[in-house]
Amino acid sequence: MFRKLFGKSEEKTQDEVRLEESLQKTRNTFFGRVSTIFQANEITEELWDELEEALVMADVGMGASEELVTATRTRVRDDGIKATRDAYTILKQEMVRLLRSEEPLHIDEPRLLTVVLLVGVNGSGKTTSIGKMAYWYKQRGRRVLLGAADTFRAAAIDQLKVWGERAGVEVIAHEPGADPGAVIFDAIRASQESRKSDLLLVDTAGRLQTKFNLMRELEKVKRVAGKQVHRAPHEVLLVLDASTGQNAIAQAKAFQESAGVTGIVLTKLDGTSKGGAVLNIKKELGVPVRFVGTGEKIGDFAIFDPVSFVEGILGNGQ
Amino acid sequence: MFESLSDKLQSIFERLGSKGKLTENDVNVAMREVRMALLEADVNFKVVKDFVERVKLRAVGAEVMDSLTPAQMVVKIVNEELVELLGKPAPLNTSGQPPHVIMLVGLQGAGKTTMAAKLALRLKKAGQRPLLVAADIYRPAAIKQLELLGKQVDIPVHSEGTGVAASSITKNALRMAREKAYTVVILDTAGRLQIDDVMMQELEQVRMVTRPADILLVVDAMTGQEAVNVAEGFNKRVPLTGLIMTKIDGDARGGAALSIRQVTGVPIKFLGTGEKLADLEPFAPDRLAGRILGMGDVLSLIERAQEHMSEDTALAMEKRLTEGQFDLEDFLEQLKQVKKLGPLGDLLGMIPGMGKMAKDIDPRETEKTLKQTEAIISSMTIAERRSPDLLNASRRRRIAAGSGVEVQDVNQLMKQFRDMQKMMKQMGIMGGKSKKKGRGGGLGGMMDMFRGMGN
Numbered sequence: 001m002f003r004k005l006f007g008k009s010e011e012k013t014q015d016e017v018r019l020e021e022s023l024q025k026t027r028n029t030f031f032g033r034v035s036t037i038f039q040a041n042e043i044t045e046e047l048w049d050e051l052e053e054a055l056v057m058a059d060v061g062m063g064a065s066e067e068l069v070t071a072t073r074t075r076v077r078d079d080g081i082k083a084t085r086d087a088y089t090i091l092k093q094e095m096v097r098l099l100r101s102e103e104p105l106h107i108d109e110p111r112l113l114t115v116v117l118l119v120g121v122n123g124s125g126k127t128t129s130i131g132k133m134a135y136w137y138k139q140r141g142r143r144v145l146l147g148a149a150d151t152f153r154a155a156a157i158d159q160l161k162v163w164g165e166r167a168g169v170e171v172i173a174h175e176p177g178a179d180p181g182a183v184i185f186d187a188i189r190a191s192q193e194s195r196k197s198d199l200l201l202v203d204t205a206g207r208l209q210t211k212f213n214l215m216r217e218l219e220k221v222k223r224v225a226g227k228q229v230h231r232a233p234h235e236v237l238l239v240l241d242a243s244t245g246q247n248a249i250a251q252a253k254a255f256q257e258s259a260g261v262t263g264i265v266l267t268k269l270d271g272t273s274k275g276g277a278v279l280n281i282k283k284e285l286g287v288p289v290r291f292v293g294t295g296e297k298i299g300d301f302a303i304f305d306p307v308s309f310v311e312g313i314l315g316n317g318q
Numbered sequence: 319m320f321e322s323l324s325d326k327l328q329s330i331f332e333r334l335g336s337k338g339k340l341t342e343n344d345v346n347v348a349m350r351e352v353r354m355a356l357l358e359a360d361v362n363f364k365v366v367k368d369f370v371e372r373v374k375l376r377a378v379g380a381e382v383m384d385s386l387t388p389a390q391m392v393v394k395i396v397n398e399e400l401v402e403l404l405g406k407p408a409p410l411n412t413s414g415q416p417p418h419v420i421m422l423v424g425l426q427g428a429g430k431t432t433m434a435a436k437l438a439l440r441l442k443k444a445g446q447r448p449l450l451v452a453a454d455i456y457r458p459a460a461i462k463q464l465e466l467l468g469k470q471v472d473i474p475v476h477s478e479g480t481g482v483a484a485s486s487i488t489k490n491a492l493r494m495a496r497e498k499a500y501t502v503v504i505l506d507t508a509g510r511l512q513i514d515d516v517m518m519q520e521l522e523q524v525r526m527v528t529r530p531a532d533i534l535l536v537v538d539a540m541t542g543q544e545a546v547n548v549a550e551g552f553n554k555r556v557p558l559t560g561l562i563m564t565k566i567d568g569d570a571r572g573g574a575a576l577s578i579r580q581v582t583g584v585p586i587k588f589l590g591t592g593e594k595l596a597d598l599e600p601f602a603p604d605r606l607a608g609r610i611l612g613m614g615d616v617l618s619l620i621e622r623a624q625e626h627m628s629e630d631t632a633l634a635m636e637k638r639l640t641e642g643q644f645d646l647e648d649f650l651e652q653l654k655q656v657k658k659l660g661p662l663g664d665l666l667g668m669i670p671g672m673g674k675m676a677k678d679i680d681p682r683e684t685e686k687t688l689k690q691t692e693a694i695i696s697s698m699t700i701a702e703r704r705s706p707d708l709l710n711a712s713r714r715r716r717i718a719a720g721s722g723v724e725v726q727d728v729n730q731l732m733k734q735f736r737d738m739q740k741m742m743k744q745m746g747i748m749g750g751k752s753k754k755k756g757r758g759g760g761l762g763g764m765m766d767m768f769r770g771m772g773n
Contacts, residue, residue, distance in 0.1 A: 057363045059542035062354060122565060122593075123427030123538060152593075154470075155463035162458030208568035241427060245360035245542025247570035268426060271511045273544040296426075296456070 101288030122206030131163025147187030209254030248277035359571030426509030512551025545574035
């Protein structure tokens with residue numbers, strides 16, 4: 001019944017607008033350079049070199065940059081394309097193809113209780129994202145509950161409670177320092193027993209992926225969820241700061257291994273960085289972007305759409 | 319995940335069969351790898367270009383020193399140039415009359431609030447009287463977070479809630495600091511985008527009313543190519559006096575620091591190295607250079623070891639080592655010291671050439687073995703620990719039962735211990751020859767022990 005959200009409904013257009021607005025600033029920055037490159041009259045060797053350089057400077061990473069350039073180049077050659085404008089279109093198509101995911105988002109499947117875990121390194125924007133996400137789903141008729149499993153960072157629970165208030169959803173929390181596993185256990189029970197909610201969003205403490213014990217803790221949190229609810233967590237979202245560089249891939253890999261990351265929330269897209277690293281992550285690990293955070297207000301949140309994302313970061317061409 | 323630059327260059331030069339002088343061809347091939355390594359470390363593309371040119375000029379025709387391979391020679395040059403570029407470590411500005419105001423600025427989530435508390439703690443330990451100021455009136459619970467951190471380190475926090483402008487809060491805080499003779503005032507400002515004009519105006523106002531001795535940009539070590547623009551954006555509005563890089567305890571290489579330093583000329587002052595409030599280190603260029611090149615961080619490791627091991631223990635241990643008296647009691651003591659250093663995987667990652675090995679070793683298994691070893695030794699009597707020869711079959715059975723393991727496990731440990739004892743004796747002899755090795759000497763032994771345990 002929530003399928004509707006993904007159809008050609010009004011919400012989606014709103015999301016598109018929001019995403020494109022937040023991305024507009026980029027046109028003067030690194031990705032923006034890409035469209036300038038394609039203003040050349042001819043497709044030359046230099047153009048491809050410049051393109052690769054521009055992509056690297058947008059944090060796309062050497063691997064994904066090379067692949068994008070090669071794929072575009074091959075198609076341009078095979079189709080006998082001469083106009084730079086057409087080559088630009090092909091690049092965009094290749095980027096969209098790389099970002100698009102066949103796997104549906106599992107949050108919207110009909111189910112008594114859907115559990116979503118948000119994970120990530122310190123300061124990537126987990127608590128803020130979860131607040132916005134709660135609001136987003138509540139607006140769309142879901143009964144949302146928040147679990148405050150970041151029991152480590154000073155005042156993280158208070159921060160989530162403020163977001164809970166703003167979004168008008170309840171927060172299940174323990175004392176600071178409590179076992180995150182116990183928090184999620186209680187949050188699930190609260191969701192089930194009083195049938196308070198059909199969507200539980202769980203905030204976890206930020207952790208650098210190199211901290212072995214903390215990564216183990218995530219495995220435990222996941223296990224606790226899985227024991228109580230069939231196939232839970234149904235989505236594990238890695239919250240990734242759009243300004244992250246090459247370390248993004250190491251993050252995604254480590255969180256995929258220990259927490260089974262299924263998607264990405266790309267945050268702080270209103271800045272001048274546009275999260276080029278997600279292209280590399282998708283290429284290397286197949287993890288798609290699901291949501292984007294586009295500002296500090298509660299409504300600054302949108303479903304990720306590859307086409308508007310690519311249009312947004314590159315601009316509409318000449 | 320990344321091979322270190324030296325390993326890569328090593329194999330390339332072996333293929334090229336280079337020796338003697340570095341030819342232009344050698345250098346060109348090497349520079350491609352250097353370029354990749356720097357880009358992987360998030361050094362800004364333009365900075366990389368300039369850097370590679372500089373290194374090329376120096377490297378072509380350079381005489382390869384006798385003691386080095388061509389690969390090592392290139393790495394040496396690259397490393398020296400990096401250290402040069404990273405600049406000298408700069409202290410906090412302490413000129414003028416106290417209270418000195420330190421203003422922390424940066425993007426959202428860079429780690430300003432935590433850093434404010436870390437700096438305060440460090441300054442307090444240095445005999446200063448710091449006051450923390452909660453000037454982030456936007457992020458939910460940011461003030462509470464600073465208050466909680468302040469409480470942890472017993473440093474007062476000035477806050478006025480979220481209804482007062484940041485410039486008023488900071489002005490009042492400064493007045494209070496003067497009245498109550500605080501010597502340092504640390505301003506925790508809200509995270510903001512460098513392109514957000516309204517928010518940048520707020521920073522300008524705060525700067526105007528507080529006249530900071532230091533304005534420090536707090537940058538996340540994971541920041542990508544954009545770091546340069548961020549730094550330039552802040553520097554333009556509030557002239558920066560320094561840079562602090564946070565979350566350096568992860569596996570991000572921190573190339574952003576190099577880019578920012580190069581483009582803005584702002585010196586790097588501190589590195590945030592962990593979640594605990596004591597995890598703050600003054601910047602050391604050689605170490606960060608090594609990190610950017612993926613060459614491990616032995617110095618940090620040694621320092622950490624020194625921090626956690628009292629000098630007396632270390633000296634006593636070394637004496638016993640060199641005299642070949644290493645027994646199970648010492649072994650247990652070393653195990654405990656090693657555990658204090660942090661998770662094993664982290665430690666291995668700091669040793670050059672072992673970064674890869676750290677990935678291969680399952681830290682879970684190793685930690686388990688360590689724990690088991692500790693349990694076994696703890697089940698022995700002091701007499702048994704001092705003279706392991708006492709351990710006959712009956713005693714071993716008792717120990718196994720006491721520590722919840724099989725007798726074989728006890729036997730295996732004893733065998734390992736004998737091997738280690740032999741090794742230590744040899745090291746002791748070597749250590750004796752090459753005058754004093756200092757406290758680092760014991761560390762090598764510990765590292766060898768890890769290797770033993772990993773198997």
